[in-house]
Amino acid sequence: MSEEKYVEISNLVKAYPNPFGEPVAVVKDFNLNIRKGEVISIIGHSGCGKSTVLTMLAGLNEITDGGIIVAGKEIDGPGPDRAVVFQSPCLLPWMTSYGNVMMGVKQVYPHATKQQRRVITEYSLSVVGLADSMHKYPRELSGGMQQRVGIARAIALKPKVLLLDEPFGRLDSLTRMELQDVILGIFDREKITTVMITHDPDEAVFMSDRICMMTNGPEARVGEVMTIDFQRPRNREALMETDKFYDYRRRLLQFLDDCEDEKAGKGPIRFNQSASA
Numbered sequence: 001m002s003e004e005k006y007v008e009i010s011n012l013v014k015a016y017p018n019p020f021g022e023p024v025a026v027v028k029d030f031n032l033n034i035r036k037g038e039v040i041s042i043i044g045h046s047g048c049g050k051s052t053v054l055t056m057l058a059g060l061n062e063i064t065d066g067g068i069i070v071a072g073k074e075i076d077g078p079g080p081d082r083a084v085v086f087q088s089p090c091l092l093p094w095m096t097s098y099g100n101v102m103m104g105v106k107q108v109y110p111h112a113t114k115q116q117r118r119v120i121t122e123y124s125l126s127v128v129g130l131a132d133s134m135h136k137y138p139r140e141l142s143g144g145m146q147q148r149v150g151i152a153r154a155i156a157l158k159p160k161v162l163l164l165d166e167p168f169g170r171l172d173s174l175t176r177m178e179l180q181d182v183i184l185g186i187f188d189r190e191k192i193t194t195v196m197i198t199h200d201p202d203e204a205v206f207m208s209d210r211i212c213m214m215t216n217g218p219e220a221r222v223g224e225v226m227t228i229d230f231q232r233p234r235n236r237e238a239l240m241e242t243d244k245f246y247d248y249r250r251r252l253l254q255f256l257d258d259c260e261d262e263k264a265g266k267g268p269i270r271f272n273q274s275a276s277a
């Protein structure tokens with residue numbers, strides 16, 4: 001298994017039926033290789049197919065054509081090697097934060113002792129800053145805290161790949177920044193290979209090693225991949241003082257503008273030819 005191609009997405013196609021039942025390829029010939037420990041953001045206009053790609057990676061959405069290999073193994077349905085965090089954490093309301101995380105831990109570590117499971121659960125909750133709220137029920141937690149439980153639940157499974165589908169999408173901007181810092185801390189500590197969907201160019205630049213920009217659908221594909229050359233651990237204030245941050249941000253916005261122009265028939269997208277997947 002190659003560390004350079006820890007995740008290999010090759011010629012991925014997804015077709016959904018249109019109202020007449022005919023297949024329409026929403027995503028077509030989507031190619032991307034992801035290194036072990038790398039953090040990749042996927043950005044693109046609404047409806048281009050970002051969640052479609054992520055749910056195929058999660059094994060929750062059937063692949064029409066092409067394939068995905070994770071750590072040397074072709075994926076075929078969901079598995080504990082890939083943990084997903086959605087916009088809403090969907091916690092079981094009758095269980096505490098601890099209970100919600102423990103539930104997944106029990107499934108993934110059936111042979112661990114009670115003590116080992118307790119350590120994993122408590123560690124995951126403390127990593128997301130919930131050491132003092134482990135025994136609270138979801139109704140006693142704010143939206144941001146609930147999302148922290150969702151993240152703890154995902155990392156407790158020690159996944160090979162962490163999949164984040166707009167994990168901060170429903171949060172106010174302050175909570176969003178707090179959670180971005182929590183996730184960045186996890187990247188630094190756990191070095192989990194991560195694919196994250198976002199609509200926010202600043203978030204993409206701040207958090208990613210590379211940003212995969214998707215063209216508009218139908219037949220959406222990788223338009224350009226931009227490497228974000230900032231050291232980790234990252235500090236928001238320091239990054240935002242660099243010209244590089246704004247150069248990256250400008251390029252992202254330019255790409256998204258070009259996609260809009262292409263859709264409006266104003267001409268082809270001027271992809272950056274030096275970028276590669």
Ligand SMILES: Nc1ncnc2c1ncn2[C@@H]1O[C@H](COP(=O)(O)OP(=O)(O)OP(=O)(O)O)[C@@H](O)[C@H]1O
Nearest residue numbers: 016017026044045046047048049050051052053217
């Ligand atoms: N189950 C489905 N059946 C038919 N069409 C679907 C289905 N799921 C998604 N689509 C269509 O596929 C396209 C891509 O949807 P997807 O949710 O992947 O886009 P997205 O980029 O994640 O959007 P957003 O940014 O708004 O969340 C959209 O046109 C959507 O309407």
